[in-house]
Amino acid sequence: MIVTYNWLKEFVDCDLPAAELSHLLTMLGLEVERMEEVGGGMDDVVVAQVVEKNQHPNADKLSLCKVDNGKEILDVVCGAQNFKAGDKVALAQIGATLPGDFKIKRSKIRGEESCGMLCSEKELALSAESSGIMILPEDFKIGTPLFDALGTKDVIFEIGLTPNRADCLSVVGVAREIAAKLGTKVHYPGLEVNETGAPIGGIASVEILAPELCPRYTARHITGCTLAESPAWLANRLMAAGIRSINNIVDVTNYVLLEYGHPLHAFDFKLLAGGKIVVAAAGEGEKFGTLDGQERELTANDLTIRDGEKAVALAGIMGGGNSEIGEGTTEVLLESAYFNPSAIRKTSKRLGIHTESSHRFERGADIAGLTRALDRAAQLIAELSGGKVAKGVIDVYPAPVEPRVIGARLARINAVSGLSLTAAEVEEIFKRLEFEVTQAEPGVFRVKVPLFRVDLEREIDLVEEVVRMNGFEKVPATLPQASVFSDLPSDAQRLAAKVKDLLVAHGLNEVINYSFVAPSSCEKILLPQEDPRSNGMVLLNPISDELSVMRTTMLPGLLETAVKNISFRTLNLRIFEMRRIYLPVEGEELPREPLYVSALLTGRRDLEGWNQGKDEIDFFDVKGIAENILGELNVGGVNFSTDELDPYYHPGKACRILSGKKVLGSLGELHPTVQENYGISTPLYYLELNFEALLSCRKKQGAAQVPSRFPSTFRDIAMLLPRELPVADVISCVNGTKAPELEGVEIFDLYMGGNIAAHEKSVAVRVRYGSKERTLTDDEVTRLHQRVIDALQKKLNVSFR
DSSP states (O other), X not given: OEEEHHHHHTTBOOOXXXXXXXXXXXXXXXXXXXXXXXXXXXXXXXXXXXXXXXXXXXXXXOEEEEEEOSSOEEEEEEOOOSOOTTOEEEEEOTTOXXXXXXXXXXXXXXXXXXXXXXXXXXXXXXXXXXXXXXXXXXXXXXXXXXXXXXXXXXXXXXXXXXXXXXXXXXXXXXXXXXXXXXXXXXXXXXXXXXXXXXXXXXXXXXXXXXTTTOSEEEEEEEESOOXXXXXXXXXXXXXXXXXXXXXXXXXXXXXXXXXXXXXXXXXXXXXXXXXXXXXXXXXXXOEEEBTTSOEEEOOTTSEEEEOSSSEEEETTTXXXXXXXXXXXXXXXXXXXXXXXXXXXXXXXXXXXXXXXXXXXXXXXXXXXXXXXXXXXXXXXXXXXXXXXXXXXXXXXXXXXOXXXXXXXXXXXXXXXXXXXXXXXXXXXXXXXXXXXXXXXETTEEEXXXXXXXXXXXXXXXXXXHHHHHHOXXXXXXXXXXXXXXXXXXXXXXXXXXXXXXXXXXXXXXXXXXXXXXXXXXHHHTTOOTTSGGGSOOBOSSOSSGGGOEEOSOSHHHHHHHHXXXXXXXXXXXXXXXXXXXXXXXXXXXXXXXXXEEEEEEEXXXXXXXXXXXXXXXOHHHHXXXXXXXXXXXXXXXXXXXXXXXXXXXXXXXEEEEEETTEEEEEEEEEOXXXXXXXXXXXXXXXXXXXXXXXXXXXOOOOOOOOOOSSOOEEEEEEEEEETTSOHHHHHHHHHTTOOTTEEEEXXXXXXXXTTSOTXXXXXXXXXXXXXXXXXXXXXXXXXXXXXXXXXXXXXXXXXXX
């Protein structure tokens, strides 16, 4: 919000220097981000009079002038031609510094000495454009500093407002804060609308079809208007606030917007079909041309202002080109309305339009101040355009809003602030803020908050108001009292940290990806539409379209990370992530959020080196990592199955991990199509474990077993079995004999090809036998070993070599 010092002084008695006023505003919570003097340091630009204007002897397009600055006659060379001898002009004398750090020096131009410069409005930053030098009124006194003569010497304050302070998006609002702080009164403009026209009821009408979006709509009619340039005082005020002057009618609406903070809109009444206004939602897909020359496609959620046939404005945001004030305008219908902030915000954001009007409506306008702004604008338009204001006001207000009443306690105010204010002091502060206040009982206030303070809702808001007006600097500095609690990590947290440490020990690096993925991510990893993971929760306000769905698996995020790393030539990649996924639950608002640990590996098994191998990571590297995690967590009954694999795995190169019938996770090489979808050519290996399932399948830690004092005996078994038969079945079968003397079994050889049939593989296992009580005899071991062989032959139908 931009306000000027002189403008503020029209509303509040304030003799503070500009720097002190800037500090006061900042301490009130209205931070002054920029302070700029207009005309400051430019007293060397003075009112002067052209005594003579002659042709430059050495240049056809230049004039050689004699100019009186009130002290002496100076020679000045000028290129403009829009003046004559006797005109009063703006003279920048030697030593003056113009905007843009342009310094005026004595110089020779085409052989003739020039002792100054005749200035245009643009060169003095008084206008964005100018066609020649500035011609001043005849009654200006020669030698007077120009900005003093124009009355435009001022200070501009640019205030950075927080979104809740909509009441300060106006000069009146800022003046109200200053008056409350200084204990003075606000001098509001006198509103005397001279109604000399016909009754408005017979001229125009207003109908609200969407009262929930537009609770109040007011209008006035002005006829006999003459469109013209705005007077200098009005144009200068707007320019100081960064608004371009257009014409006297449009400029008044902008001026009142800055003054009162309430947006207005002026329609060319002759362009309104039927002389009526209808406030209604747009039609779905309706096209509408706004004042900026753009055609917008509207939806049924957009609020429009319509006449008897069509939309003429986008409510609270921008008018339409089909009803704008133009050269032929003589009749004006002036609108002052209140629109639902949420509706304006949604339409403004969807269409990408942000205006001074939408900025204020989005934050909440003063529904009680509509008619004040309307009357002020009608008064000024009538004065500046010569128009006649119709008798009466159209005011459609079906459900008047009552001011909010909030309770506040003196004890609470002092407890929160650390102050020791009296009830009289607090009551005085509320009254200075223009709040109506009564005491229900000593120290208990009932405060009726004006409707322009939309930000005040609770007692704590009133506490803040008291502290602000009393002065933040008066709040005593105290150290906060706090208790420090140190909770020991839970078993789950401790085990999660252990799993992370184990993965790091295996050479993996932890990554943290967004919890959001692209809608196409499930399709890229080949999950079918009927898979529940393909229907993740969609965000209402995503960061981007590519991050609009809550992830149901961590694989897409890891693949995106892999793509970025591989593009930077990090080809040996080992990454993991241990975070939550979000699985929708039918009939529930919130999803399940299980904790998963996932890893992705590709590249060489060992780092490059002269004594390192060049083998690539394979399925068994990932399986080994998984087995180490399962062993560290003491998960029991683990087996691996190739049934019911997820579609993103390579068939025959992946497996599920189970504990009994409970699925713990999966691992394996990713499907070539998945790699192709992400533009990766090297094989990728993926591990996925449900951490919560791992914890539920942990076995109790048993007591340490004393090793046997007696030697063990080993027997080997070499066998042929079908290639599709998992070797894990062999191990399970051997352990299934459940003989107490069977201490363990290990695979030590796997061979395929050569003289082995194509549909078979050769597997060799070593079985260890022993007892804690004595040394087993050879006959005992032979009998035990035969039981194992018989079990393998009976259950798996293997043949022995």
